[in-house]
Amino acid sequence: MSTIPSEPKNPLQPPSxxxxxxxxxxxxxxxxxxxxxxxxxxxxxxxxxxxxxxEVDGKPSNSTSGKRxxxxxxxxxxxxxxxxxxxxxPIAVALEYIHNFSLIHDDLEDMDRVRHHRPTVWxxxxxxxxxxxxxxxxxxxDSAARKLxxxxxxxxxxxxxxxxxxxxxxxxxxxxxxxxxxxxxxxITINQYLDMIERKTGALIEASIYLGSLVARRDGPDxxxxxxxxxxxxxxxxxxxxxxxxxGIWGGDATGKxxxxxxxxxxKALPAVHVLNHTTGSTAKRIxxxxxxxxxxxxxxxxxxxxxxxxLRTQDYCQAMAESRWAxxxxxxxxxxLSGNTAAEFAELGEFLLIRES
Numbered sequence: 001m002s003t004i005p006s007e008p009k010n011p012l013q014p015p016s017x018x019x020x021x022x023x024x025x026x027x028x029x030x031x032x033x034x035x036x037x038x039x040x041x042x043x044x045x046x047x048x049x050x051x052x053x054x055e056v057d058g059k060p061s062n063s064t065s066g067k068r069x070x071x072x073x074x075x076x077x078x079x080x081x082x083x084x085x086x087x088x089x090p091i092a093v094a095l096e097y098i099h100n101f102s103l104i105h106d107d108l109e110d111m112d113r114v115r116h117h118r119p120t121v122w123x124x125x126x127x128x129x130x131x132x133x134x135x136x137x138x139x140x141x142d143s144a145a146r147k148l149x150x151x152x153x154x155x156x157x158x159x160x161x162x163x164x165x166x167x168x169x170x171x172x173x174x175x176x177x178x179x180x181x182x183x184x185x186x187x188i189t190i191n192q193y194l195d196m197i198e199r200k201t202g203a204l205i206e207a208s209i210y211l212g213s214l215v216a217r218r219d220g221p222d223x224x225x226x227x228x229x230x231x232x233x234x235x236x237x238x239x240x241x242x243x244x245x246x247x248g249i250w251g252g253d254a255t256g257k258x259x260x261x262x263x264x265x266x267x268k269a270l271p272a273v274h275v276l277n278h279t280t281g282s283t284a285k286r287i288x289x290x291x292x293x294x295x296x297x298x299x300x301x302x303x304x305x306x307x308x309x310x311x312l313r314t315q316d317y318c319q320a321m322a323e324s325r326w327a328x329x330x331x332x333x334x335x336x337x338l339s340g341n342t343a344a345e346f347a348e349l350g351e352f353l354l355i356r357e358s
Contacts, residue, residue, distance in 0.1 A: 021068070052065025090147040190270075236350065239350065249271045
């Protein structure tokens with residue numbers, strides 16, 4: 001059984017990205033670039049911009065391109081089962097491209113003008129180009145996944161993994177649909193919220209850890225261990241999104257968003273679900289009306305919701321839910337015989353996700 005040291009949390013100095021991310025970054029970035037190397041149409045220039053490799057005018061860029069969370073988890077899972085990370089690289093690349101496909105469309109759906117401190121695709125090239133370039137990126141993801149057989153993965157397993165990859169990104173799309181739909185209804189339950197995030201965010205994080213572990217071993221998958229790691233991915237996906245929802249309300253400077261940003265957008269994220277389900281009396285009517293308002297919310301409206309969230313200790317409620325999932329997840333990690341130092345690295349990841357600032 002693995003032993004995971006418990007690190008004290010210092011809320012004044014949240015942790016940086018876990019160190020193991022740097023171990024995989026060069027491999028991931030080179031593999032991602034290779035997927036576009038023979039593609040010359042202007043549409044792929046949009047992709048190179050969105051992935052952070054060049055500016056709008058085509059000049060090279062060193063812009064922040066995101067954490068590369070999903071491909072990193074796929075390679076960490078491959079290491080965790082004592083496998084070969086090169087066998088997991090095609091699915092890692094596919095996961096990152098499908099994630100970015102979803103973000104291009106998500107930016108348009110939410111009318112977000114900036115991501116990673118850069119203009120989003122639709123603001124530069126227009127909505128039609130964002131739709132088409134996003135769709136093209138989805139097919140690049142499919143193409144990357146089909147390269148599993150070139151790494152030595154047997155045909156039957158490669159087909160199984162491709163089918164599972166497709167299943168998981170369809171779940172992601174279902175979750176995105178629910179997220180949009182829930183903005184049009186008066187309120188939703190906690191269970192409806194959890195179902196939505198398990199699809200929208202959890203599906204790809206679960207797939208990353210599960211599929212990375214499934215393909216990595218040359219002697220074939222350890223299905224019992226991969227199934228357990230799938231459960232770890234399930235919990236980490238929940239934790240990631242719950243913390244994202246907290247940052248969407250209280251993130252401030254670290255996220256580049258103003259406090260109350262998700263209230264302004266009337267998103268039915270966890271803090272909103274909590275306040276809508278627990279506020280009573282005249283305040284409940286006021287907050288219900290705020291979330292049903294078709295017009296842009298005023299600062300006063302946002303402050304009313306923020307004050308009620310403070311009264312109900314909504315942020316504490318959200319954090320407690322994430323910590324409960326982490327307690328369960330940590331037990332699963334400790335119960336597995338994972339290779340090398342990867343159990344401690346998964347633990348470091350969980351602690352980071354609980355208190356990350358961006």
